[in-house]
Amino acid sequence: ADRSFASCPDLDIILVPGGQGTRREMRNPAMMEFVARQAGRCAWVTSVCTGSLVLVAAGPAKGRRVTTHWAAFGELAAVDGVGELVRD
Numbered sequence: 001a002d003r004s005f006a007s008c009p010d011l012d013i014i015l016v017p018g019g020q021g022t023r024r025e026m027r028n029p030a031m032m033e034f035v036a037r038q039a040g041r042c043a044w045v046t047s048v049c050t051g052s053l054v055l056v057a058a059g060p061a062k063g064r065r066v067t068t069h070w071a072a073f074g075e076l077a078a079v080d081g082v083g084e085l086v087r088d
Contacts, residue, residue, distance in 0.1 A: 005034040010041045014060075018049025018069065026057040026079075035060065050075070056082050 003009075014035065016022070025031045031054070039045045039060035047055050052068045053076055055061035062081035070087075077085050 005030055008034070008038070011038050012042060013044045014038055014042050014046070015044075016047040016051030016054045018047065018051045022050045022053045023075075025054055032058045052076060053079055056080075 016035070035054060035058035039055075039058070045055065045060045047061075049069045050072045052061060052066045053072070056064075056066060056076065056079045059081070061083075063083040065084045065086055066076060066082060067086040068076045073085060073087060076082060
């Protein structure tokens with residue numbers, strides 16, 4: 001990485017990738033604060049697969065329509081603040 005969370009300029013786009021690391025990052029206060037702060041300034045905030053877990057946990061996707069890989073529906077449904085879980 002070329003920047004830390006503290007030195008990162010305002011972003012235009014946030015794309016949170018999926019994978020097993022998303023579960024760890026949901027418990028990372030520095031990551032959650034960074035995503036929440038930056039998302040308010042972005043033109044686009046999106047995720048791939050289980051990256052949606054991070055977006056709900058950090059706040060930008062709270063109460064929104066979200067989806068993920070079918071095998072992670074239960075995990076996403078359990079995240080505090082999840083809105084409509086799109087299964088199809």
